[in-house]
Amino acid sequence: MRSLLAALLCVLVVAPPAHATTRPVENLDAATIPQLVRRMDGGTLTSVDLTRAYLRRIETVDGRVRSVVAVNPEAIGQAAESDRRRRHGQARGPMDGIPVLLKDNIDTRVMGATAGSRALRVPPRDDAELVRRLRDAGAVVLGKTNLSEWANFRSTSSTSGWSGVGGQTNNPYVLDRNPCGSSSGSGAAVAASLAQVAVGTETDGSIVCPSGQNGVVGLKPTLGRVSGDGIVPISAQQDTAGPMARHVVDAAILMSALEGRGVDYARDLGSATLSGKRVGVWRKAGRDAGADRVVQEAVDVLRRSGATVVEVELPYQDEIDAAEFPALVTEFKHDLEQYLRTRPGVPKTLAGLIAFNQADPVELSKFGQELFVEAEKAPPLTDPTYVEQRRTATTLARRSIDEVLAAHRLDVIMAPTNSPAWKTEYGTGDAYVLGSSTPAAVSGYPNATVPAGFAGPLPVGVSFMAGNRADATVLRFAAAFEQAAHARRAPTYLAGTPS
Template sequence: MGKRSIATMTAALVAGSLLTGVPNAGAQAAEHGADSASPPGSAGLPGVDLDTVTIPELQARMAKGSLTSEALTRTYLRRIEKVDPKIHAVLRTSPTALREAAASDARHRQGKALGPLDGIPVLLKDNVNTRGMPTTAGSLALAGSPPATDAVLVTRLRKAGAVILGKTNLSEWANFRAAKPTSGWSAVGGQTNNPYVLDRNPCGSSSGSAAALAASLAQVAIGTETDGSIVCPAGMNGVVGHKPSLGLVSQSGVVPISAEQDTAGPMARNVTDTALALSVLSEGDGEGGSDGGKGSRGGRARPGDGLQDLSDFPSLRSRPGAAADHGTGLRGKRIGLWRLPSLGTDVDALMTSTAKKLRKAGAVVVEVTPPYQARLAELEFPALLSEFHRDIDAYLATRKGPRTLAELVEFNRTHPEEQSCFAGQELFEQALAAPPTTDPKYRAMRAELKDLSRRSLDETMAGHNLDAIAAPTNPPAWTTDCARGDNDVIPSSTPAAVSGYPSLSVPAGSVGELPVGLLLMAGNNQDAQLLSLGASVEQRLKAWRAPRYLPTTGVGATR
């Protein structure tokens, strides 16, 4: 997709309906009521509720001169200072954020805004290289010198005028260190808490990015995923997360697990903002291309692939003053519901209610069970071990500190701080012993994974003539417990993650106080169609609500 198409699409998004991103969001917030433990989202910006405002609304105010990026950025920085001590989602804020905001304001005054993200504060997961700021993957091993250059995706954000607000905590090494990790914990940042119930887990590994968005600490955040690490935190923290088609967003400069599955992706409080962020992250400008990072393989999407049809995005079909879509874009859509009863009766009941709402909006919902899931579960982990050894060695060679996985294992053995929540590094040790990616057995394993994962979705969608497959993103959040570790065997993310197809989590509702997401999956490079469908689903379900920062609750499974 060329720059002209990107510019046309993003301009249309900004000009589109300013009401459809989170329908009736203000009414929902009032309905759920204020709580003394829930800081107001509108503090510091009269007429702007950070909990519910969308990027098009912010840009409309900036264009009129009634809002500046500097004021917006200062408000988010103050909110981080006030709210983040409850959840520990933000590791550090950028010392240049206010300068970047001031530069954006100058462009807006001159009528030279760079696009929809110009002046919009964005948080980056702390495994994304950011010049002048530590990039640690949560480990003290990388806490020394910052990387010399930005990741390609950060370069794109800067060129689009986004304000880099800071870095978010994550599950250390993206949850690929110990056999029984605790999601949201890192030696650098400690434990991130779920904003809805503080003793519950935020899910991994983009835990800080999702929790920060739920607490309205930034307008957009960047997460990364190998299998579930964007969509599960999004679901468990009641926000939106998009795992793009593999290769749509460059992985260059991002701490890896596997070039065969890794991707960065946008997260936000609504689908409109998520789509706008993706349009920037995926824009092809010849710098970094879609190489997928060190060790990338062929067959990837090209920058802009899958976005051509964002002109059909629901917020584009109405103009200011027009009635909102409210989910009418679902009429005639065919959605396959993969129930996953293993996630519990409460989640299953929520899926029943969700299907009823979608049918009422005109969608056809049929129950499906994608095939080959047991074989995918059997093959994925051994393949990732071999790929991690290859790709982490390549990345560590670009940084100061341990230069190989073997040196990293020794670092962890000699630094007690790395063992303060859980001591294990079994996955590191298994990766050292795994066959190399040149081994024929490994190659056969990855080929079978790619084939079966794609067939699991392609055959299901073709067999039922589906526009998308839907499934629960997550169970209710489990209690955080370093001694026990996670209970995160959540199979819904695997088919899209292994195949490289796109997936999108939107809020579906809650079990008690604990959010549950609806995961939508579509075919290869169908990102635009998936986002359009997700926006219609979001408008129909109207499931978003602000967190109340409860210390604990007896509702929902402790697992």
């Protein structure tokens, strides 16, 4: 990959307009898509310039973070196409010319889609639908990011951010700390300014946790808003792709492109306000002192900004937890094997994957495959016990949000996204302390996380949840909070901190 990168960086593909003088982006971390578009429209920046800048960041920074598993050999060419469109007044919208990274469970013909597994090294036949939508929007597909292998659904003691293909992704704030969740590479890469935005996927927590733990913005959209075609699945009942970015406006712009259909989530973000709003706060207090402190700081921001804060608890959580996992185990076998049948040159069954892992020298080197073994024995989707588990989980998750919103006349519910990142270790799995993703994940409702503060050098986010198809609402609250709190700061790449 590095030799390819060097070659890409040396190729002069397109010159800037004769009337303009291009100059580099001095602070990629702070730059937003609207700012970049204004510069490209004004002729002081080209997409080729921007793409090269991010390729240089990957070359110079990612050796510490280890978040990018492949760069796209067509990236500079895509950027040049965008520059040609812009020169002729044919730019396709705000994503045109913007470099984006994709989680490596999303099908791409050129770069493949491994889900982190060495068993899936033969590329798929076609791009995923969301990749086609990004290309239609003019985006530059920069490369693929590492992930927790099989989206953290292979072992009960898996370590987030590790895969047989990409090794271990590190948290860019403190490198011996974990990036969290299966979209770990996407979160770490965006935090480290290796692309303007990235696409992650979530079943339960895998967009919002790595966003919170890596100090970036993430949106887990309403289920069904983004096509699941060509994405390695856990469960069609909960899986969704979604945007990850350093700024809410960028997440909103990327979400608009992913969904398509002419929607514009960024249109009204500038007028978003907390004043006069009613926010339920689900503190999940007592699990981590650092997270508790950040939540209180967030509550103070809400109140200073004119919001009414209502303390709430979300009901039915124990019942949801008890039903969700066994339902996912059953769905995983069915949905994964259905997906595998679309891929050439790979095992076609869960049993085949289990056998591959047993024979491979890398796959089981850090942890086992207990979930694969359990799922291989799962009943069919017609099994009455499974049907009741899924009905219970989804119904109660929706009620947990809908009833609290209605009872307190709330606009949204806010909760801590994550505790400070734990040290990455193997054998015992993740030292997970708290999260709040389950109600929105299981219900299929939207959930937006935004940086809220720090516990020492480690970022903590807060999540905004609301009812079905309230994606625009949670993005507006995230934007208003971002502007009021100004909590994010760039990563520090510390080697470690005291335990």
